[in-house]
Amino acid sequence: MELFFSALIIFCLRLADQSLGTMRNLLVNKNKPLPAALIGLIESAIWVLAVSEVIKDIYDPFLIGAYAFGFAAGTIIGSYIENILAVGNVVIRVFCPADSPSIANTLREYGYGVTVLNGEGRDGAVNIYWCVVPRRKEKEVLSLISEINPNTYITKDASYPISMSK
Numbered sequence: 001m002e003l004f005f006s007a008l009i010i011f012c013l014r015l016a017d018q019s020l021g022t023m024r025n026l027l028v029n030k031n032k033p034l035p036a037a038l039i040g041l042i043e044s045a046i047w048v049l050a051v052s053e054v055i056k057d058i059y060d061p062f063l064i065g066a067y068a069f070g071f072a073a074g075t076i077i078g079s080y081i082e083n084i085l086a087v088g089n090v091v092i093r094v095f096c097p098a099d100s101p102s103i104a105n106t107l108r109e110y111g112y113g114v115t116v117l118n119g120e121g122r123d124g125a126v127n128i129y130w131c132v133v134p135r136r137k138e139k140e141v142l143s144l145i146s147e148i149n150p151n152t153y154i155t156k157d158a159s160y161p162i163s164m165s166k
Contacts, residue, residue: 003057003060003062003063006053006056006057006063006066007062007063007065007066008066009053010050010053010054010063010066010067010070011066011067011069011070011073012070013046013047013049013050013053013070014050014066014067014069014070014071014073014074015070015073015074015077016046016074017043017044017046017047017050017074018070018071018072018073018074018075018077018078019074019075019077019078019081020039020040020042020043020046020074020078021040021043021074021078022074022075022077022078022079022081022082023039023078023081023082023085024036024039024040024043026078026082026087027039027087030087030088030158032087050067050070054067086134086135086136086138087135088134088135088158088159089132089133089134089135089158089159090132090133090134090135090138090156090157090158090159091130091131091132091156091157091158091159092129092130092131092132092133092138092141092142092145092154092155092156093128093129093130093131093154093155093156094128094129094131094145094149094152094153094154095119095121095126095127095128095152095153095154095155096126096127096129096149096151096152096153097121097123097124097125097126097127097151098118098124098125098126098127099125100127100149100151100152101148101149102116102127102148102149103129103144103145103148103149103152104116104129106144106148107129107131107141107144107145110140110144112131112133112137112141113131113132114129114130114131115129115130115131116128116129116130117129117130132159138156142154
């Protein structure tokens with residue numbers, strides 16, 4: 001029973017520290033160093049506790065398995081948490097024929113900035129709409145776009161801030 005309890009503790013510690021590590025990496029990539037550093041502080045303390053539990057009986061495959069499964073599960077949970085928090089922005093690009101309904105005015109009425117470019121596609125003139133929105137609003141914006149003009153081609157990418165200061 002003690003072995004099971006130790007394995008459970010190791011699994012939970014790794015689950016927590018790896019979830020935090022996944023979040024920390026995503027925050028670093030999104031240019032949020034202070035929250036990432038604070039998460040790293042907690043993450044490293046939890047990691048030390050987890051490793052110290054495994055080292056108590058380093059040759060026990062049950063404890064090693066708990067450590068490894070905690071790592072894997074923590075990666076998945078960390079990704080889910082990050083998706084729920086939706087830190088950062090997304091760039092949404094909408095391509096549609098120039099003679100189709102415009103999405104710009106409606107998105108602007110909802111408070112979103114939109115840049116409209118004129119282009120030439122395979123089948124003629126197109127409008128290209130660029131919109132940078134918070135990730136938490138992504139589904140709302142995509143829903144608005146599909147209501148206004150369901151015949152669009154949409155691409156999206158993460159938006160990473162670049163500091164231009166010297």
